[in-house]
Amino acid sequence: MSVASPRSRTQGAVNGYEARWEQHNTERQRTILRAAVELLEEKPLGADIPVVQIAKRAGVAKSVVYRQFSGREDLDRRIRSYLIDDLGAVLDAQLDVSAGSVREIITRTVRAVADWMGDHPNLAAFARTGPPAGGPDAVDAISSLKSRISARSGELIEAIGEIVGVDAAALEPVPFAVVTMVEGVLAAWVADPRPSRTRAEMVDDLAGYAWYVLDGAARAVGITVDPDRELSDVVADLAGAG
Template sequence: MSMASPRSRIPGAVNGYEARWEQHNIERRLHILRAAVELLEENPLGADLPVRQIAERAGVAKSVVYRQFSGREDLDRRIRSYLIDHLEAVLDAQLDISSGSVREIITRTVRAVADWMGDHPNLAAFARSGPPADGPDSVDAISSLKIRISERSRELIETIARTMDADSAALEPVPFAVVTMVEGVLAAWVADPGSRRPRAQMVADLSDYAWYILDGVARTASITVDPDRELAEVVAGLRGGNS
């Protein structure tokens, strides 16, 4: 007759052990991803970066990497997800409408993108080289992030439009158009080592362009917003006027 181990006879102990083991695996995967990102920062090898080097930087055996990820493609997709999830969190903080005017919100968001792309060109190139872990094969990680940020911005615009009892239909494609413009221009700027335009000037110009687009389309929907007034005050005032 077989004898069950003491742990197997205690459900709580088993669940606790499994939870600790899963947490251990999560931490190990994050450690490997961070090691891969460090190596990508140092050289532009991208998908050609040997798994052996990633394992060495993480301080684990190569076999451990393949136990944590189903293969090289899975590892690369997880790295891209790690990169854009971090950038998305940064951008979400900058898009917070509780602080700042429309102009300030746009400017700090554009600056965050410019800083990341300018300071981490290898990471930006790798994120653009393929899909993230949670996206379709046909959409690269940067495009996936643009869609996410566009949806986040569209929700913000729709909230303001509803507050003003205005039709936001005309504004629906604007966030993706603005996000695509900003990312495309900055990508070309980063790729041109001979560019004479300093980062601060690029941020200022792109922020102005983004505002011109938003303002022009908003006016067609009978929405007028002072770009230099605290947005939270504007929205609160509109709500008060419509209550």
């Protein structure tokens, strides 16, 4: 039986300490970010939220916030990342093509965006004020999320295209066009103090528009899809016909 040397035991203890300290810092950062998000929800739209208020809500000293984040700009970027990562995870789940028809997948994804933007207008507005962590300065967090969801949708279309034997390159602009339309229309709807359409009506309208775009693009490459059939069945049929 081998016995670890004192040096290796010491290194192991150091590594364990560093891992625990990193976890502690991660948990503190999340607590601070959650506190900032809560305050953004509670304050009037566009109101300044001092770091001292965030620290108080998080239950830490102001100095702790500045130990966890390099400055206010870093904190704001991390808040935006926290917001769009949360929404992005929800949208990824709604874009699961293994369950539901095309119409159902589109509708539930649009509804997720409408619910988030409608229920959290302050958070959506803050996400537009600047870039997320690690993002280019010229791209705000909402635009960054649109690009991420467009890329995810493009990957799904490309994968389906490979299965059914169709070159999906012609469909490359479609996801970004649809995502931009949905976000832009919903942003205007949220900003309207007296919207003429209910949330449910907006979701139905936008899901319909998105389907028209996708249907037209699919027909352009020789594919006709029944939007109300289970997508997995449609793909299987198209693959068999090919």
